[in-house]
Amino acid sequence: MTIGIIGGGPAGLAAAITAAQAGASVTLLEKMNRVGRKLLTTGNGRCNLSNEDTDLAHYHGAPAFIQKVFEQVAPEDVLNFWDGLGLRFTTENGRIYPMSLQASSALDAMRLEAERLGVRILCETPVRTIRRSKGGWMTGSGDSSVGPFDQLILTVGGKASPQLGADGDVIPLAKQLHHTVCPLRPALVKLKCASPYLKSLAGCRLDALAVLRSNGTEIDERFGEVLFTEEGLSGPPILDLSRQALEPGREAEITIVLFPEMNAGECFAMIEERCRRFPYMTLPEMLSGILNKRLIVPLIKEAGLNLQMTAGELNKRQIGALSGLLREWTFPVIGDGGWRDAQITVGGIATEEIDPQKMSSRKEKNCYFAGEAIDVDGDCGGYNLLWAVATGILAGRSASQEHIG
Numbered sequence: 001m002t003i004g005i006i007g008g009g010p011a012g013l014a015a016a017i018t019a020a021q022a023g024a025s026v027t028l029l030e031k032m033n034r035v036g037r038k039l040l041t042t043g044n045g046r047c048n049l050s051n052e053d054t055d056l057a058h059y060h061g062a063p064a065f066i067q068k069v070f071e072q073v074a075p076e077d078v079l080n081f082w083d084g085l086g087l088r089f090t091t092e093n094g095r096i097y098p099m100s101l102q103a104s105s106a107l108d109a110m111r112l113e114a115e116r117l118g119v120r121i122l123c124e125t126p127v128r129t130i131r132r133s134k135g136g137w138m139t140g141s142g143d144s145s146v147g148p149f150d151q152l153i154l155t156v157g158g159k160a161s162p163q164l165g166a167d168g169d170v171i172p173l174a175k176q177l178h179h180t181v182c183p184l185r186p187a188l189v190k191l192k193c194a195s196p197y198l199k200s201l202a203g204c205r206l207d208a209l210a211v212l213r214s215n216g217t218e219i220d221e222r223f224g225e226v227l228f229t230e231e232g233l234s235g236p237p238i239l240d241l242s243r244q245a246l247e248p249g250r251e252a253e254i255t256i257v258l259f260p261e262m263n264a265g266e267c268f269a270m271i272e273e274r275c276r277r278f279p280y281m282t283l284p285e286m287l288s289g290i291l292n293k294r295l296i297v298p299l300i301k302e303a304g305l306n307l308q309m310t311a312g313e314l315n316k317r318q319i320g321a322l323s324g325l326l327r328e329w330t331f332p333v334i335g336d337g338g339w340r341d342a343q344i345t346v347g348g349i350a351t352e353e354i355d356p357q358k359m360s361s362r363k364e365k366n367c368y369f370a371g372e373a374i375d376v377d378g379d380c381g382g383y384n385l386l387w388a389v390a391t392g393i394l395a396g397r398s399a400s401q402e403h404i405g
């Protein structure tokens with residue numbers, strides 16, 4: 001049994017190892033000069049490969065399809081797979097990492113096992129065409145072709161962070177296999193926002209609650225370290241909200257709550273009390289005891305107040321304007337940070353056209369899919385690597401067991 005796998009990310013490597021362990025002769029075709037470039041950057045170089053909380057609500061896509069896949073290869077099976085490659089784990093706030101806290105450990109473990117099993121890895125081989133010949137599947141890269149293969153597995157990823165390899169080839173390649181590709185859009189990505197203060201806030205980080213609203217209705221909220229950038233907002237809570245913020249047609253805004261532990265009345269009382277105790281202070285001086293310095297001038301301007309005013313000069317309405325912003329400082333979302341900064345792709349090969357028991361194509365015989373190329377994406381927290389490896393294992397297992405037809 002010969003198997004050709006297009007794409008050497010975690011999904012392709014997991015498929016290659018599983019199929020080779022089952023005795024198949026495997027060739028992995030990778031566009032870049034080495035496999036697993038994206039894997040190396042995951043989790044800030046620490047590789048958050050799974051999560052203790054494996055509730056399927058962390059996935060977006062067709063729920064029945066996702067459930068069927070995890071019935072075949074459960075999250076524990078994925079940990080067992082890594083364990084079988086020699087990787088041990090450590091957990092932080094439920095997030096599972098290699099014990100070394102280095103993504104290179106995960107990639108090395110996969111590369112070593114693939115090498116030990118004799119997987120043929122062809123780097124700098126960008127596949128442009130896929131066709132059937134009498135002997136099986138043939139893949140074409142420029143003037144050269146590789147094949148034939150009895151079985152083909154497509155694991156070319158999506159389009160997020162194209163500098164790391166996956167740059168949307170899923171669209172032409174899946175189409176050659178007569179599959180529908182749902183529109184791709186970036187997620188787990190920073191948000192572009194409209195605000196005159198972003199230039200002066202850029203680089204400022206602080207713990208805050210970020211609330212996503214659309215037309216006044218709250219959609220979701222996340223607490224964590226928010227980062228202001230020249231063009232908008234970033235940081236884990238913003239990345240987590242980005243998928244919903246960027247839903248096509250949605251008018252979204254992010255409200256930053258600087259004092260989430262206080263309600264509006266308590267915020268007002270705090271500022272009023274400071275004005276009473278420190279009437280001689282200018283507004284920046286009065287706020288400097290309670291706020292990150294970088295926020296103070298933008299916040300006073302946003303409240304429509306004058307920087308030279310003293311705390312004692314503020315009337316109740318002005319105190320309300322200032323304290324209101326501590327509770328709710330709103331930034332309209334006007335776009336995303338672009339594919340280069342995105343961690344994940346929403347969209348991909350339509351799940352209706354894939355059999356979730358096997359990851360096999362419902363359109364083409366002897367053809368399988370795995371990983372981010374499929375129209376399923378997960379939350380931040382290890383869910384995307386879990387998906388890539390689980391589907392890779394399933395595709396590799398099915399392809400190596402299938403009768404050739």
Ligand SMILES: Cc1cc2nc3c(=O)[nH]c(=O)nc-3n(C[C@H](O)[C@H](O)[C@H](O)COP(=O)(O)OP(=O)(O)OC[C@H]3O[C@@H](n4cnc5c(N)ncnc54)[C@H](O)[C@@H]3O)c2cc1C
Nearest residue numbers: 007009010011031042043048127157165371372382384385
């Ligand atoms: C900065 C960053 C941090 C992340 N951190 C995490 C994290 O901590 N935890 C988590 O769960 N997820 C994380 N992700 C998401 C995760 O990395 C991906 O979901 C996962 O790598 C998808 O695996 P894949 O094998 O399907 O695709 P990819 O990893 O994208 O691999 C696809 C491979 O196919 C190759 N390829 C593409 N086109 C062709 C072609 N035509 N011919 C040959 N080869 C081709 C590419 O070069 C690439 O090597 C992160 C992503 C990024 C960008």
